[in-house]
Amino acid sequence: MSASLLLLIILALAAVGFVIGRGRALRSVQGDRRRLHSLPNYYGFNVAMLAFVPAVLVLALWVVVQPMVVNSAVSGLIPHDSYADAGALNLIMSDVKRVAHGLDAVAAQGIVQKIPLSEMNVGNTDIRGLLGSVGVALGSDVTQDVLNAAQEFRAKSAQGALWMSIIVLVVALAGFFAAIRMTNGDLRARNLVEHGIKAVLIGAAMIAVLTTLGIILSLIFNTISFFGMFPMADFLFGMTWSPEGRGGSEHLGILPLLWGTIYISIVALSVAVPIGLFAAVYLSEYASRTTRAFAKPLLEVLAGIPTIVYGLFALTVVGPMLVGFFGADGLNWMQGARSVMTAGLVMGIMLIPFVSSLSDDIINAVPQSMRDGSYGLGATQSETVRQVVLPAALPGIVGAILLAASRAIGETMIVVMGAGAAARLSMNPFEAMTTVTAKIVSQLTGDADFASPEALVAFALGMTLFILTLGLNVVALMIVRKYREQYE
Structure with missing residues (x-):
C-alpha cells in the first residue's frame, strides 16, 4: 500500500473518529451539553487527533528511514571489486534502482514472477524486452550482480511497504479506540486538544531548527573533509580558480x-x-x-x-x-x-x-x-x-x-x-x-x-x-x- 493511500485512510479514520467521539460525549450526558467539561467538538477533535497524529508521525518516519535501510542492505550485495570508491558505488546503486523500477513497471504482466531468480539474467530475452519497453535499457554497464541486486531491492521495498501499512494502521486504530474508550462527559477534552496542538506546533518549530542544524553540520563535515585533502591557506588566499x-x-x-x-x-x-x-x-x-x-x-x-x-x-x-x-x-x-x-x-x-x-x-x-x-x-x-x-x-x-x-x-x-x-x-x-x-x-x-x-x-x-x-x-x-x- 502506498504512503499516499495510507494517508487518505488515516484521514478518513480521523473524520469518522470526530463524529463518533462527539456523539459518544453527548450520549454520556444524555444530550445535556451543560454537563460536559468541554464543548462537544473538542471530544471529536481529541479522537481525530489521537487517530491521526501518531500514525502520520510513524508513516513519515518510515518513509524517510526505509529507503536508507533498503539501500544499505542491497549495496552489500554488490561485490567490492566492482567499484573503486563510494562515488562509483552510488552510480551502481542508481542502476540498481533504475532496473528495480523497471521490474515494478512490468510486474503486472506476470513475467517477473514467473521467472525464478536464478534464471533472471541480462541475456534473458523476456526480461530485456520488457525492461526496454518501459524505458530501462540493459547495456553493458548492467551486470548480473546489478540485476540480482535490483530484484532484492524490489523484494525488500515491497516487504517494507507491507510492514509499513500494517504498523501504521495498527497505530491509527490503537489511537482511535483508546480515544473512544476514554471519551465521557468528565474528560478534559479541551485541555488535551490544546496540549496536542501545542506539541504539534513545537514539533513544527523543531523541524525548522533541526533542518537548519542538519544543513550546517553537512557543510561543516564536508568542509572538514575537503580541507583534509586541500590546504586551507591555498583555498582562502589562492588567486586562481581552475x-x-x-x-x-x-x-x-x-x-x-x-x-x-x-x-x-x-x-x-x-x-x-x-x-x-x-x-x-x-x-x-x-x-x-x-x-x-x-x-x-x-x-x-x-x-x-x-x-x-x-x-x-x-x-x-x-x-x-x-x-x-x-x-x-x-x-x-x-x-x-x-x-x-x-x-x-x-x-x-x-x-x-x-x-x-x-x-x-x-x-x-x-x-x-x-x-x-x-x-x-x-x-x-x-x-x-x-x-x-x-x-x-x-x-x-x-x-x-x-x-x-x-x-x-x-x-x-x-x-x-x-x-x-x-x-x-x-x-x-x-x-x-x-x-x-x-x-x-x-x-x-x-x-x-x-x-x-x-x-x-x-x-x-x-x-x-x-x-x-x-x-x-x-x-x-x-x-x-x-x-x-x-x-x-
Missing part, C-alpha cells in the same frame, strides 16, 4: 570567486538602493492614497518574478543592448553579452522591491509627531524628509540594504546566464566573471566523485558563503531591531 587542473595549490583559490560575487553585488546595489529608496520616499511621503494603493503592489510584483526569467532577460535583452552601446566601434569596451554589468543591472532590478518595501515600512514607522514638529518650526515637506524622516529611519534603511546585499550575494541564475563562468580578478565591469554560487552549481553537476577535492570544494564554497550571508543578516537584523525598539 578545478580541472587536478591538484596543485593554485587551482582552487576562492579569491576570484569572492571578487566576482562582491563586484556584481556592488553593481546591483548601486542600481537597487537609489531607485528603491527614492520609490520608498515617494510612496510614503508624497504619493496619494490612491497612487500608493496602485503603485506599491505593482512594484512588489518584481519580487515574484522567477530568477530564471531575470536571467533570460539579462541574456537576451540587457546583454545585447550593452554590447550595442559599449561594444560599438568608437568604444569597443564590451566584447560579449555576458558581463558583470549585465548581471549587476538585472540583479539590481530584482532587488528594487526588497529595498523599497523594507524602506517604505521603516519610513512609515517614524512617528507622525516628528513630522508635525518639523512643520511647526516652518520646515517644508522636502526639508522634513531630508532632515527629520530620513535621519530617523537611517538605521532601518541600512538594515534593509544589508538584507538586499545578502540576497544579491546568494543569487545564482542571473549570474550563470548574465555574467558568464570566467573566474578572474579584474576591475573591468564589461568582462565576464562568475560568483561563488555559480561555481557551487558547476562543481556539483555531472559525474564528479564526491570523494575528490574538485567536488568537496563546493561545500567549502557553501560554508564561506553561509558565513558571509549570515554575518550580513545578523548585522542587518541587529540594526533593524534597534531601530524598531526606539519607536515602539
